[in-house]
Amino acid sequence: MRFSTRINGVTREIECQPGDTLFEVLRRMGLRGVKQGCDREGTCGACTVLLDGKPILSCITPAPKIAGRDLLTIEGLGDITHPHTIQTAYTDAGAVQCGYCSPGMILATKALLDETLTPTREEIAHALSGNLCRCTGYVKIFDAVRDAAATLQQEKEDNER
Amino acid sequence: MIAAYHQPEALDVALDHIANGATPIAGATGLYTGRGKRDLKLVDVTRLGLDKIQVTNDAVIIGATVTLGQLARATDIPTMVGAVLRKAARGIASTPLRNAITLGGNVAHVVYWADMPVALLALDAVVEVQRAGNASSQRPIADCLREGKKAWEGGLITSFRIPLATGTLGFGYERFTRTVSDYAFASTCVTMRVDGGKAADVRVALGAVQSRPARVAELEALIEGNVVNTELLQAVEDKVKDVVKVAPNFRAPADYRRELAAVLTERAVEKAWTWASREDG
Numbered sequence: 001m002r003f004s005t006r007i008n009g010v011t012r013e014i015e016c017q018p019g020d021t022l023f024e025v026l027r028r029m030g031l032r033g034v035k036q037g038c039d040r041e042g043t044c045g046a047c048t049v050l051l052d053g054k055p056i057l058s059c060i061t062p063a064p065k066i067a068g069r070d071l072l073t074i075e076g077l078g079d080i081t082h083p084h085t086i087q088t089a090y091t092d093a094g095a096v097q098c099g100y101c102s103p104g105m106i107l108a109t110k111a112l113l114d115e116t117l118t119p120t121r122e123e124i125a126h127a128l129s130g131n132l133c134r135c136t137g138y139v140k141i142f143d144a145v146r147d148a149a150a151t152l153q154q155e156k157e158d159n160e161r
Numbered sequence: 162m163i164a165a166y167h168q169p170e171a172l173d174v175a176l177d178h179i180a181n182g183a184t185p186i187a188g189a190t191g192l193y194t195g196r197g198k199r200d201l202k203l204v205d206v207t208r209l210g211l212d213k214i215q216v217t218n219d220a221v222i223i224g225a226t227v228t229l230g231q232l233a234r235a236t237d238i239p240t241m242v243g244a245v246l247r248k249a250a251r252g253i254a255s256t257p258l259r260n261a262i263t264l265g266g267n268v269a270h271v272v273y274w275a276d277m278p279v280a281l282l283a284l285d286a287v288v289e290v291q292r293a294g295n296a297s298s299q300r301p302i303a304d305c306l307r308e309g310k311k312a313w314e315g316g317l318i319t320s321f322r323i324p325l326a327t328g329t330l331g332f333g334y335e336r337f338t339r340t341v342s343d344y345a346f347a348s349t350c351v352t353m354r355v356d357g358g359k360a361a362d363v364r365v366a367l368g369a370v371q372s373r374p375a376r377v378a379e380l381e382a383l384i385e386g387n388v389v390n391t392e393l394l395q396a397v398e399d400k401v402k403d404v405v406k407v408a409p410n411f412r413a414p415a416d417y418r419r420e421l422a423a424v425l426t427e428r429a430v431e432k433a434w435t436w437a438s439r440e441d442g
Contacts, residue, residue, distance in 0.1 A: 001166065018203070019163030021193065040193045042258050043342075054230070055257040062189050064166045065205065108256065129342050130255025 003067035008076025022058040033074035045131030048104035074103035089148035097135040176293035178204040188261035225265025249280035278374040282366035283350035292316035331437030333429030389434035
């Protein structure tokens with residue numbers, strides 16, 4: 001089947017089988033920031049992407065669901081030469097070890113900080129509740145979220161002056 | 162294998178697909194787990210406009226494809242009904258899963274640990290079912306949760322109507338999991354009002370313990386018309402242990418889950434009574 005959709009701000013024509021998951025389609029397109037860390041059960045969050053701004057799990061999402069919608073993957077957020085503030089905060093805080101969970105963590109953080117730049121600890125835990133980190137633990141990840149929020153808040157205030 | 166994936170934007174088109182053998186899906190969180198049927202034809206029902214929450218004078222009507230994420234943030238649903246639904250929805254799974262799981266799917270694809278049915282049972286929800294070429298029909302939520310032939314077979318659950326009670330009801334909702342996003346080991350929702358100093362209109366629903374979420378008539382009869390005090394709470398615990406048939410489960414021994422259900426139910430009854438008494442007085 002064929003449909004068009006917006007991925008990372010660019011309209012794309014997608015061709016896929018009816019049973020393909022979004023994860024499979026993205027990987028085939030070369031968007032390999034989505035990772036598979038569980039057995040397509042939706043339990044690890046490594047495949048997280050933002051659909052119309054909300055985090056979803058690409059490994060259990062049928063690909064046709066994104067037809068005509070707006071999808072953001074980690075590749076659309078920033079890259080090594082132009083990292084997003086959240087990506088910078090993750091590296092500065094040492095919130096990345098093996099990096100496998102990082103794309104999902106960072107996109108879940110983006111969805112949270114799009115809603116509030118002053119998240120409480122509970123709100124951070126709630127937002128990241130679907131993302132497992134199997135190496136660092138969560139202390140530095142929480143630090144990174146708070147650092148990113150503070151930086152984005154400062155940028156917002158500076159822009160409003 | 163999935164042979165076809167339809168994504169209509171009109172309800173009658175979706176109903177025709179279902180009448181012709183297509184399986185409705187919404188959040189699709191259970192689609193890829195387990196053994197898939199061969200040549201499965203799917204109709205995605207998330208573009209039919211069934212994702213609205215409407216509050217009327219005497220009821221809240223929740224579209225079947227409202228997600229648990231929407232429900233968890235639905236501060237416009239008034240009274241205890243809103244509090245119960247938000248609390249139940251917020252406790253389920255993780256943020257990205259709540260953005261996918263729908264209320265309709267949580268009932269249609271019911272599993273014994275499903276949490277929203279427990280709240281819907283205690284809130285006396287009525288389920289609207291539509292079929293191609295027929296007028297819509299209404300079924301009590303309990304009919305849709307029974308094992309055996311599905312109450313909506315050949316059709317689609319389109320909405321849930323929950324009465325907004327006149328007067329004040331109290332509620333208690335208790336759930337135990339190992340981690341925040343884990344399946345419940347046991348969950349319970351109790352609603353009641355206090356009339357003349359005694360419990361009235363008592364509803365006790367239990368989930369994750371029996372083979373399906375269900376109300377427990379023996380517990381409701383025990384509490385109805387009585388003052389909830391220490392003796393009654395002990396009797397509630399004893400009654401749960403007596404009457405609740407614990408379904409087999411690899412996650413924890415039956416004795417442990419029976420004890421857990423008894424303790425959680427006793428807590429939920431006490432909370433519902435405290436809330437209803439406070440508002441009554």
